[in-house]
Amino acid sequence: MSRVEALLREILERVTPTPAERERVSSAVERVVKALERAAQELRADVRVEVEGSFAKDTWLSGDVDVDVFLLFDPSVPVEELRLKGLQIARRAAELLGVSWRERYASHPYLTLELGVCDVDAVPAYRVPSPAHIKSPVDRTPFHTAYVEGKLDANPSLRGEVRLLKRFAKGVGVYGAEVKVEGFSGYLLELLAIHYGSFLSTLKAAAKWKPYRTVIDPEGHYGDPREALKRFREPLVVVDPVDPKRNVASPVSLDSLGKFVAAARAFLRRPCPEFFYPTPQPLPPLEELLRQRAVVAVKLRAPPLPEDVLWGQAKRALRALAHGLERFGFTVFDRAAWAGEGELVLLFELEALELPPLEKHYGPPVYSDHDERFISKYAGGGCVAGPYVEGDKWVVIRPRRIRRADEALAKLVATYNIGEDLTLSARTGFEVYAGESVLGAAASAEYKRFLGEWLIRRPPWLLSSGN
Amino acid sequence: MSRVEALLREILERVTPTPAERERVSSAVERVVKALERAAQELRADVRVEVEGSFAKDTWLSGDVDVDVFLLFDPSVPVEELRLKGLQIARRAAELLGVSWRERYASHPYLTLELGVCDVDAVPAYRVPSPAHIKSPVDRTPFHTAYVEGKLDANPSLRGEVRLLKRFAKGVGVYGAEVKVEGFSGYLLELLAIHYGSFLSTLKAAAKWKPYRTVIDPEGHYGDPREALKRFREPLVVVDPVDPKRNVASPVSLDSLGKFVAAARAFLRRPCPEFFYPTPQPLPPLEELLRQRAVVAVKLRAPPLPEDVLWGQAKRALRALAHGLERFGFTVFDRAAWAGEGELVLLFELEALELPPLEKHYGPPVYSDHDERFISKYAGGGCVAGPYVEGDKWVVIRPRRIRRADEALAKLVATYNIGEDLTLSARTGFEVYAGESVLGAAASAEYKRFLGEWLIRRPPWLLSSGN
Incomplete structure (x- = not known):
């Protein structure tokens, strides 16, 4: 077994939830689903409760799980009603479960239920027939879940590769599409692992990515990558398999892309656990x-x-x-x-x-009618050189005020x-x-x-x- | 009489040669011409001796005259012979006159004879039928002389306007086409005074000149000024009346043009003798x-x-x-x-x-194969921050060596x-x-x-x- 294989096996063990952890989270999620269903019934809402995200796809990291449970409304429900009913259902479910919650906001407001073993987000969305019919970005999530689940079920060992990639992205500080990070979402990392076939293949490909010139199009929506580059003017382009009009990597900033590429190259040269689990650095005074x-x-x-x-x-x-x-x-x-x-x-x-005591200050062009004001402002003093002419402009060297x-x-x-x-x-x-x-x-x-x-x-x- | 008229009359008196000065220079020039003609005869050279430049045109400034005497050879004479014979004739003339001389260089080598009352340049050139046939830039001079003489003879008071303009250009430090100055040649100033009709009209026009956008085309060689701007990509364009392919203002740098425009505007606002005869400024320690x-x-x-x-x-x-x-x-x-x-x-x-003690130093792009060398150079030390990734580049903050x-x-x-x-x-x-x-x-x-x-x-x- 090579050095890198041994390392990845060791990391994989740490990132894969144990049967006991899996059981704990599953039963918590089951209780939440039941509570949400009951709450929906009580409030007479036509809602399908569905588990989404990394828990549904079984790509979550041990010790680090947030569960997404979607409340899927019929598209005919007005958006105000969806928002109101969504929150009511989630609040009622929290009451039934006897857990605390906090309100947050993505496309719509949603509730995070604090289950203890994990947090569960109860997110209202529309159950639309296809991504072409979505009314807000969260409506796309069920399609993402289904796409990824299909691919992973066909090749179950990929789940480990996804987990390695997620842990790597976390370790090097580029995990998450939020504005604070401007990095790689979980879904994006899943797509990459699926597309390239493994953690290592993804890193090998990333080692050659060039910003604004790289297109990954898993389902081949674009015949020519230049078409995609013309549409998506972002550092990295990963065409959403379920929606050709969307770049899954659009939140990735140039900085995050650069960090990922740099880390990938360094890891391939000299793999070590620090990439996945960085130890806090000793800081000088x-x-x-x-x-x-x-x-x-x-x-x-x-x-x-x-x-x-x-x-x-x-x-x-x-x-x-x-x-x-x-x-x-x-x-x-x-x-x-x-x-x-x-x-x-x-x-x-x-x-x-x-800053140094003097600065060069450019005034108006010599042919401008503002010349007189500039000249008379400085000719009597207030500068140490000039007013003089450089090119077609008036200039002074003057003491810097700040x-x-x-x-x-x-x-x-x-x-x-x-x-x-x-x-x-x-x-x-x-x-x-x-x-x-x-x-x-x-x-x-x-x-x-x-x-x-x-x-x-x-x-x-x-x-x-x-x- | 207005303030500016009084001032210009006063300056004109100073710049116009007195009859006595004129007489002194004339007789010196006459002697030189005769000596050159005799020298040419002795050396069996078919040469026409002709006075050119500001003396010929009577636009020279009192106390400040250099006389150009041209030795005009037939175009059939090979250039090596022209150079050799030109110098021989001038040296022999100096001998005949008993004056000292120094050798200088323009298109060809030439001699400056030191007459005492003035210097006389003896310049070999070709007598060509038209500017289209010139073999070197000095061959154009007789045509310039003839053009300007014609215009000034038709309107003799213009000579005073030219003198004022030359003195003004000298006073504000932009007189001369030499590389040291990169300014306005005597011929250029003559053309401007002729074109605009007077010293004051020239300044009024110059006050509105914009670099790279101003075309002066006295003989209307170009139907559309944009044509001339396309051909001459220089700050100021003055089309040579005797040669449409030439921009008389091509030596004028942006700095010189700017100074001239600035001075013109200032003079029109507040005329004073300093523009013509600047007094040395008192300098602080x-x-x-x-x-x-x-x-x-x-x-x-x-x-x-x-x-x-x-x-x-x-x-x-x-x-x-x-x-x-x-x-x-x-x-x-x-x-x-x-x-x-x-x-x-x-x-x-x-x-x-x-400079401050630290500098930011950019390394290679993260995807470049030079990354490893850069990283290993700095990872062990030698920098106070990094190596880190910014955008798609490696960067360090390091002590400045110099x-x-x-x-x-x-x-x-x-x-x-x-x-x-x-x-x-x-x-x-x-x-x-x-x-x-x-x-x-x-x-x-x-x-x-x-x-x-x-x-x-x-x-x-x-x-x-x-x-």
Whole structure:
């Protein structure tokens, strides 16, 4: 047995649920299904209760299962009724089961029932005759489940390959289609394992993927991959087998794709368990790290928004503020966001916390009628060189008004539109940190670990694999 | 009389040669022509001696005349014979006149005879039937002379307008088509004054010139200005009246055009003598100026090349070295060259003399086969963050090896190709200066004045005109 085979066998053992775990989750799911069916009956709703997702497909990871139970309504039911009835049924089922729940939101609001052994999402959707008839994205899920189940039933050993691939994606930090991760959904990873036939074949293929040039079309919906590339202008294209108009990989960002490709190549060179189960890295003292680097941060109250909405705004804010800092003259090396405990911390690593004293400032073209104002503004002083003409523009070299990064960041946060809710939050107050003080932006140990790993910015599998 | 009319009358008086000066130069030129004719006879050369240029056209400036005397050969004479005979005739004429001379080079080598009252260039060329038959650019000159003379004879007051325009171009620093200036030739200024009808009309037109979009076509050779713009991709297009294939303004750089337009607008707003006769600006102490700014310089021995060749190489070297400094991470505000006393000083003003300690360094794409080398180079150390993946590339944050501008410049000069002769000169030695020491790069007072004006970088007419 080769080294990689031995490793994969070892990992497979860890990711495959034991019969006891399987039994525990199954009986919990059965109880939920029965409770939902009874609740639907009580509320006189014509609903089919169906288990979907990785549990239904038997591709879930040991110790790590979220079960999706769908409440499938007839397409003739108005959407308002579906939403209302869906929540009523789920709440009533929770009551019958005597478990707590929380409301969440995807295409429609849905309930997560907290069963103890696992969480179960009760998701209302429409039972449509085909993916061409869907009324909202969740309606596609039953077709995904059926497609994958069919493929896996025909070749049951693929379930292990899917589990390895999911664990790998988790281990290297690209699992999940949510905005925070912008990575690979479970369904996407299942399609890849099925398409390429195994975990290792998937990695071997991924090692050669090129962003914006790779098309995977399992059911051959497109005769020519260039057709698909023209339609889907995203880093990776995986045509949905059940719906040719959809790119299953559309949530995958260039960053996540890059990480996956990099990890795949490194794993093939030197396989090791760190790719699946990264051990937390030992962090050098953070104060020292921050002293060597040039980091600024702003802390806002996190508005109470759905995760994806909050992360969507946070990422837009990072982009806008980084752009603003560059307009001030700073060079932004990297940026990141941390959210927790009702707080949002936006982090920027710069080339330097302070800019040189002078800047070159371009004025209007020489032939413009704004020339006189520019000239008279500077001719009397306020600049150390000029006004002079360079090419067809007026120019001055002048003292920089804002040289410190924290000052610039505070000004930007106070004046920029950084997303509707974040701008509102900033109006009620925010704090700016620079250098060592960034460590104190949030109190939790989780924040400090996040900050440390962001500063080191080295994948765990690089540290121990010798890659 | 308006303020501007009074001013122009005053300037016109200064630029128009007095009868006595005119007499002195005329008799000198007459002697030269006779000597050349006699020399040609002695050497049995079929040569027509003809006075060309601003003296022939009577557009020269008082106190500032160079006379061009052409030795016009028959087109059947081989070019080697023209060159040899041309020099022989001029040298013999100098002997007959008992004056000293120096050899120079344009299309062909030529001699400058030092008459005392003025210099006279004796330039060999071909007497061709039309500009379509020219064998070298100087052959066009007699046609230029004839064209301008014809126009000025028809409207003699234009001579004053030409003189004002020439003095203005001199005053604002854009007179001359040589590579050092890349400005407006005397012929170009004559054409402009003729075309627009007066000094003031020329300035009024120039105030609205837009680079790469302005076409002046005095004889209407092109039906549509877009045709001319397609042919001449230069900042300013002035179609040669005697040769439609030639842009008389082709030597004019964007910088020179910009300066001319800026000065024209400023003059029209607030006319003052400074535009014609700038008074040397009082310079603040240069050490202090250099302390506030971030200037580096390199001094080379200037190779013994024709002016235009030396300046061509100097400008290419400035561009190459500025580009190199930016690749090191420096921001280059401006650059300039000074040549004198066999030395060439290349100057660069930067945003800062020292760069921050860390830099972001991009490695290969994740899917490239160079990834392993990059990863193994940095995974063991040598960087403070990463290797990590950003987009589809490997990246590290690493300590900068070269942070000081003088160090970077020395490295560039030692390794870059900065033009054939300058590279050779650099191989025999060069010196690098930074900060205050830049003042000592050359000893002459002329260099110090140049450096001071370059640091202040404000046109003299801005200082005193209140513009």
